[in-house]
Amino acid sequence: MSEQRIATRKGTTPINVWVTPEEKAQIEELAKQTGHSMSSLLRTLGMGYLPTSVLDSKLVLELVKINADQGRLGGLLKMWLTNDERFAGFDQIQMRKTIEVVLSRIQEMQQALLKLALKAEGE
Missing domain, CATH: 1.10.287 (Helix Hairpins)
Known part of the structure; x- marks a missing residue:
């Protein structure tokens, strides 16, 4: 049996976003409220989806x-x-x-x- 590799996003191309400390805190809080990591939240929003709380x-x-x-x-x-x-x-x-x-x-x-x-x- 050959093992299939599970694709992950690690090692792929990151996008840098410049934010103020206050903006970062807001993004962290929204991520926590919606059960996402900051990366997942920003990716979800960037793809046009609204996260549920x-x-x-x-x-x-x-x-x-x-x-x-x-x-x-x-x-x-x-x-x-x-x-x-x-x-x-x-x-x-x-x-x-x-x-x-x-x-x-x-x-x-x-x-x-x-x-x-x-x-x-x-x-």
């Missing part, structure tokens, strides 16, 4: 996690409010305090969702 994927993942937490808290609250037999022997005052804590946590989650949604909208 990795931040969008991260925001969506954060939103999914917060939404899952909301669902679990909502399910727990529903179970308590339907007078489940498993909680018949619990002290009513303690249950009320626990429910208030869960409601407070749900409000915190809603605020976190709103903050992430506004962050995504601003980008």
Whole structure:
């Protein structure tokens, strides 16, 4: 069996681009945000393609996690409010305090969702 050589760009012709330190920092940040190396980003842009942002994927993942937490808290609250037999022997005052804590946590989650949604909208 003969091994096929995988073509890489190393050793091919580089293109020098003169930039200020601030421009270089901007290019590095954009490369990081899109999951590219600086070389890959500049090549992609130079070929007319627009890179997609990795931040969008991260925001969506954060939103999914917060939404899952909301669902679990909502399910727990529903179970308590339907007078489940498993909680018949619990002290009513303690249950009320626990429910208030869960409601407070749900409000915190809603605020976190709103903050992430506004962050995504601003980008």
